[in-house]
Amino acid sequence: MMHSVHVLFVPLDTYGHINSCIGIAEKIIQLGHQVTFVLERAWLGKLTKWGFNEITYVDPSRDPNQGPNDHWTKSIDMIAETLPEDSLYKAQHQNAKEFEEFVFNALNFNEELKSIIEQVNPDVIVLDHYFTVPAIYQSGRKWIYMTSATPLTAIIHPDTPPTGSGYPTDGDRKQWQIFNEISEKRDGPIINRFNQVLMEKYGLPSLPEGSAFHPSPYLNIYAYPEDLDYLDVRPLPDKWKRFDNFIRSPQVGTNNQFELPDKLKNRHGKLIFVSMGSMGCSQLKLTKRLIDILSQSSHRFLMVMGSCKEMVNLPDNIWGDIMLPQVQIIPMVDLVITHGGNNSVIESLYYGKPMVICPLFYDQYDNAQRVTEKGFGNRINPYKCEPKELLDMIEHILNDQNMNDRCRKISEKMQKIDSQMEAAKAIINVVSEK
Template identity: 25%
Template sequence: MDHNLTVLFVPIDAVGHVNACVGIAEVLIQAGHRVVFVVSDQWRGRLTKYGIQEILLTEEGRDGSVDPGREWAERFVSDGVIKKGATALDNMINVMQNTMPYLFERQVLLDKKLESLLPTIKPDVMFLDQLIELPSVLKSKIPWVLVNSCNPLYHFYSDELPPAISDNMWGEGSVPQIQVLPLVDLVITHGGNNTVTETMYFGKPMIVLPLLGDQWDNAQRVEDKGFGIRLDAYKCSEEELLNAIQSLLNNKELNEMLLKISQRIQLDNSIASLPEMIEKLVAKMDINNN
């Protein structure tokens, strides 16, 4: 392609979804394209370090100074999406009754704002990570790519957490996960797509304790494929957890298989072909529209 593209990302305004899009954006930036994210003002200054241009949206009744991860964690608790003792069915009922109406309401507002922004941004292509198709995008006739991350990653504060960690433990409020994963022998996770895929990338066995959404599917698939063990986050006993850890760490055949999988994934580098695919899509759409 003889010119650089302006690529617009419109992710669901939550931590896991934005993070998933950042990885794609970095590859496009390295290929020389301009990348723009439309996100809430809670993301101010968080994306520019990656070379991403931020277009920040304000929302009535939403505090732009609040950390986006904390806001969603507190909402999930108040909505009953993360609730001790709740079954998977209870969890999904609360998601559909309490969380989804809020998300759909926000997407209607986003669509109206996006319609007024598109003539100014003038993107050549858009990446959408949304629950529904946005009319403003469909009417624009601008080519767009679906990003289906469906995985928020959150941490929440709880009075039930122990006041301190033991001598053989280490932790911080926030750590660079992809730098930590190569150093560990096993991963215990809630089963979000980001952590599951990154754990597979580094060839580590995992224990998955799902909490919401597609994490239930991820946990079951990990167990079905023999890559790890699924446990109940609220009913798991100390003995059950310790036995699962020992079982995975001592499984030489599993760890050798995961190492081979990791090597294959790391050598694949299929994401390197993404810029060319997007350039061809834009060129094809230009021909069809002309």
């Protein structure tokens, strides 16, 4: 019998990445092993109450008074003026300073992480990030690269659309080329500087061509349902494993079981969950527009409000709060209106719910397109669509029996497999492999 293994999780400190890691960490603990999370100080105490060990570091570039996720929510304000535009416009006009800070953020806590790794002495490290973190690469310990985003962000292949484009898999290759050229012109110099620092300051080998991270020589993992993944157009690379989901248990993050508010209990109409994600829900212009449009619907809406809650008045058919227990709510509803974050998409499919996807940035476009072309929902621009267009889309999806049947079938398939446990075992197995 294997001795107790100590797993160190180092996620990018956003709700999406942390929640995915929690989904696996729960299973590792069930197997009798130990888990520690390394998080920025803003998250102090947020995971210990759910039974996880926690060590914090200090990112000197951040405001010490910020709460969890505030740093990333504020970073969206830097690109707020481009949110209504399409992916190509964003590629052409992305804030270079914001992107450079995002890339080099991985180095801000590197020295402190080295000390933490020596202190914890883990058997294996799991990194959930977009960029290489040198302290992990140089730790002398086995480590696993994990992505909580769409696989397009990590696995580059000539037959898959450019990351962040939202282009169809059978789309115009010239359009792909234009997007790639624009992205390379924008991102290339920054990634090249990052690569130089990794090589010259930290002694790492050069980044793989077209990549911003070094894949693990031991194991690399991602979550994406088989029926949604790109396995129909590209193979799974060596040392990579796909899992259907990394969904956390519904009890994590709340002490209570969610109950439908009285405001909506006695109203007629379908029940619809609305969330633009932990970052998108901070955008007041978008929140007000969605409320105005959805107030014209005959259906009932549960809405994540974020920092906008105190700045808007909700109509009779909408109830909202700063945060909502999404994993508890999705099984209750008939439809999900989402920004298209990876966790939200996977959770919706796991519970068999069709989607209206309103992508705001990055891989949300890719998820929106993939969900649309696989027949699990439709995509729309929430800033520019006509109100009737969104309202009609809601009605169409609710009444599309074929789409609802597809969602039911993928849900049944996903729920037959304990993907989180499979991922946990794969991580533990890395420790014993020669």
